[in-house]
Each structure stands twice: as structure tokens, then as C-alpha cells.
Amino acid sequence: MQRQSTSAARVSQAARLSVAPMMDWTDRHCRYVHRLLSQQTLLYTEMVTAPALVRGGALHLLDYNPQEHPVALQLGGSDPQELAQAARLGAQAGYDEINLNCGCPSDRVQSGTFGAVLMKEPERVADCVAAMREAVDVEVTVKCRIGVDDQEPEQVLPDFLQAIQAAGCQRVTIHARKAWLQGLSPKENRDIPPLDYDLVHRMKAAFPDMHVSINGGITSLKQAQAQLEAGLDGVMIGRAAYHQPTDILAEADVRIFGAGQVADPIDVVHKMVPYVERHLANGGRLHQITRHMLGLFAGRPGARAWRRALSEGAVHDGAGPEVMLQALDSIAPLAEV
Structure with a gap:
């Protein structure tokens, strides 16, 4: 699907509100429904692994409808060159952004040495970001946790953000919970680790030039507006946007972006x-x-x-x-x- 990507400025603006990448949920049909509810909100694919695209040739995973723009491709992987090749395929398909998953805690992801486990290797993530940016013209972003396992988020998150910013990443989405790679299931990792919104706000203050979006536990547009008014650049909503899409998206263009109309x-x-x-x-x-x-x-x-x-x-x-x-x-x- 060859198409010129949406401009970087529009994608950055769209990131004021985004629907999180969710495995088995945010496929192309889901995104098409969401786009009919909101013309402005940034939509994300399910995570697509770089090996599936590069080694497996599963290019059908990149299928989407042009009406989904602005739409971002989330990649999973840990090899810089393989991710660069996958990012190039995504950019050639017309995606407006390439996002690197550093937040998924599933066993399958850990065994591939990517997802949340990459929080332990900020320099590797920086190498991945640099290689991806070299390969594509669209923006390369990162979605991460505040830390994993026994890491101290107050210490590791600034180092992580500094590493990816130095590699050229200017936009990050932070899921405001730790991920426990042992002892909690992926479902439990979405609920049990406590939220730390204050830390995300401190990171925005410490990295004022980065576009910082917050994710985790946000279930209404009112809550999203409060986060934006408190100084964050964007809000990403996951399960609430899927289970109550009209509540989250139908008024988003008017209330979050100040344009458009309420969808019926x-x-x-x-x-x-x-x-x-x-x-x-x-x-x-x-x-x-x-x-x-x-x-x-x-x-x-x-x-x-x-x-x-x-x-x-x-x-x-x-x-x-x-x-x-x-x-x-x-x-x-x-x-x-």
C-alpha cells in the first residue's frame, strides 16, 4: 500500500490522544471503526514483530485502509538491523509513525528479548532507535514502562529516556506502571503494579523537549483532559477505548482537538x-x-x-x-x- 504519510506535525498533534496497540484487538477492522468515531485520534496497530516481517515475509500484517490515517505501526524486536528493515517496510506501506515496543511483559516477548525486558538495556534500545531512524523518514517513537522487576523507576527511567533521546527519539509514551517479568501474567501486569502518574509528570519536566504521552488506567476523556492540562503532551487509552469506544472517541475531536463534531x-x-x-x-x-x-x-x-x-x-x-x-x-x- 503505497501512500504518502501524514505530515509529522499532524501526527504529533494527533498524539494528544491515541488508542493503545492491543494484541488481538486493534487490528485493521477495529481501527476502521475507531476512525469513524474520531477523525483526529492517533491509532496504533497491534504489535508486529520484526522477525515476522523480515524473516517470515508476513507482509499481510501491514495491511490497512487508507482512511485509518493517521496510523502508527508498532514493532517488536531487539536487533537494530532487523528492526531497521521492518521499519522500512512499514514506511513503504505508508504508516505515519514507527513505534518500538519496550513495554509488553508477555513470556513470548521476553523469550525474543524484546518488549518490557528492553527496559534493562537502554543502550540497545538507543541502537535500535538510531538504526530505525536511519532507515525511514517518518518519526520513530518508543512505548515503555517506568521500569521492570526490582528496578528503581526514579533512577532507571531518566537514564532510559536520555538514551533514546540521544538516539533521536523525540516522542515517547510511558505506561505509568512497572512490569513484573516474573510472577505476574500480562493481564495482571495491566492492573496490579501501582500507577505512578507523578513520575511521568516529573519526566516531562526533566525532558521538556520530548513529546511525552501517558498510558495506564485512564478510562475517560475527562481524565485525559486533566493529564493534558497538567502539562503532558499526550494521553494513550487502551482497554476503555476498546470496550467503550463511543465514550472515548465520539467526542474526542471536539474536546481534545477543538475541531470536528461529535460522532453518532x-x-x-x-x-x-x-x-x-x-x-x-x-x-x-x-x-x-x-x-x-x-x-x-x-x-x-x-x-x-x-x-x-x-x-x-x-x-x-x-x-x-x-x-x-x-x-x-x-x-x-x-x-x-
């Missing part, structure tokens, strides 16, 4: 019809898309019936967009809510 999720469903039809014509199945739409009406009358209708109807052979449209019968228009 009913309109989003109707706009998904041609997208679904194209997907089905190419051999896809309805549930591959609608599984990402279950939360569109979270908290709204009829939401449970909507979820049930999609969950039960979309898995049948031959299911098409009529399943979505019929499920809308359970949802009252916004004016009536």
Missing part, C-alpha cells in the same frame, strides 16, 4: 455497511469486524440486546450487514436517550 454511533454502523460488504466480497466473515463493534453502545439503553444480536448473528455462514442493521432496532436514537 448509529451513523457509524450505517457507514460500516460498505466496508463490511467489501470484506465479505473478499472472502471475510462478518464476526471478524463486528466483534470490535460490541461496545459501540456501552451504557446506553439497548446495549445488551445489541451485543447479543451481533454475537449470535454474526457467526452464522452468510451473515451480512443486515445483522448489524437489525441489531440497531434495539438502540434508541441519541435524541431520545
Whole structure:
């Protein structure tokens, strides 16, 4: 997919609010739904490993719809030259940003010596960033934790940020929790280690020239606005943006970016019809898309019936967009809510 990337200035502006890369969730269908809710928010792919692209030739992992811009590719890896090759493939595909994962704590990631374990090797990360920047014209960014295991975040995080900044990284997203590589599952690592928002704010003060986004535990636009007003450059939201996408994204363009209009999720469903039809014509199945739409009406009358209708109807052979449209019968228009 050859396309000129969105300008660096626009991508940096879009990073005021972003949807976190989430394995098995933020695929291209999910991102298309999110883009219909917000035209401005920066969207991230699931993590794609550099070996899968470079050694495995799995270029289908780079597929996306041009309407997803601005959209960033997150890579996992630890070999500078392999990451440089993967970044080049991502830039050639038209991604607006290449992000290096230094925060995922899963066993599979650790065994590949990348993800959160890289917090222990800031110089290696710096080498990776430098090699990636040399290979591409789009911005190279990093997503990290505040530390891992018995590291003291107050000591290791400044050293980590200094190393990647010296390598040319000007934008970082910090998940404001430690990652425990032994003893906690990836799910537990998202909840159990305590959040330290104050440390992230101190890092912004210590690195005023870096674009610093915060991630972790933020579940509403109100909370995101508070972080921005307190001096951070951006906020990344994960699970809340997936499970309650309308709550997070429908008003984002107006409240976070001061532009655009509030999206109506009913309109989003109707706009998904041609997208679904194209997907089905190419051999896809309805549930591959609608599984990402279950939360569109979270908290709204009829939401449970909507979820049930999609969950039960979309898995049948031959299911098409009529399943979505019929499920809308359970949802009252916004004016009536």
C-alpha cells in the first residue's frame, strides 16, 4: 500500500490522544471503526514483530485502509538491523509513525528479548532507535514502562529516556506502571503494579523537549483532559477505548482537538455497511469486524440486546450487514436517550 504519510506535525498533534496497540484487538477492522468515531485520534496497530516481517515475509500484517490515517505501526524486536528493515517496510506501506515496543511483559516477548525486558538495556534500545531512524523518514517513537522487576523507576527511567533521546527519539509514551517479568501474567501486569502518574509528570519536566504521552488506567476523556492540562503532551487509552469506544472517541475531536463534531454511533454502523460488504466480497466473515463493534453502545439503553444480536448473528455462514442493521432496532436514537 503505497501512500504518502501524514505530515509529522499532524501526527504529533494527533498524539494528544491515541488508542493503545492491543494484541488481538486493534487490528485493521477495529481501527476502521475507531476512525469513524474520531477523525483526529492517533491509532496504533497491534504489535508486529520484526522477525515476522523480515524473516517470515508476513507482509499481510501491514495491511490497512487508507482512511485509518493517521496510523502508527508498532514493532517488536531487539536487533537494530532487523528492526531497521521492518521499519522500512512499514514506511513503504505508508504508516505515519514507527513505534518500538519496550513495554509488553508477555513470556513470548521476553523469550525474543524484546518488549518490557528492553527496559534493562537502554543502550540497545538507543541502537535500535538510531538504526530505525536511519532507515525511514517518518518519526520513530518508543512505548515503555517506568521500569521492570526490582528496578528503581526514579533512577532507571531518566537514564532510559536520555538514551533514546540521544538516539533521536523525540516522542515517547510511558505506561505509568512497572512490569513484573516474573510472577505476574500480562493481564495482571495491566492492573496490579501501582500507577505512578507523578513520575511521568516529573519526566516531562526533566525532558521538556520530548513529546511525552501517558498510558495506564485512564478510562475517560475527562481524565485525559486533566493529564493534558497538567502539562503532558499526550494521553494513550487502551482497554476503555476498546470496550467503550463511543465514550472515548465520539467526542474526542471536539474536546481534545477543538475541531470536528461529535460522532453518532448509529451513523457509524450505517457507514460500516460498505466496508463490511467489501470484506465479505473478499472472502471475510462478518464476526471478524463486528466483534470490535460490541461496545459501540456501552451504557446506553439497548446495549445488551445489541451485543447479543451481533454475537449470535454474526457467526452464522452468510451473515451480512443486515445483522448489524437489525441489531440497531434495539438502540434508541441519541435524541431520545
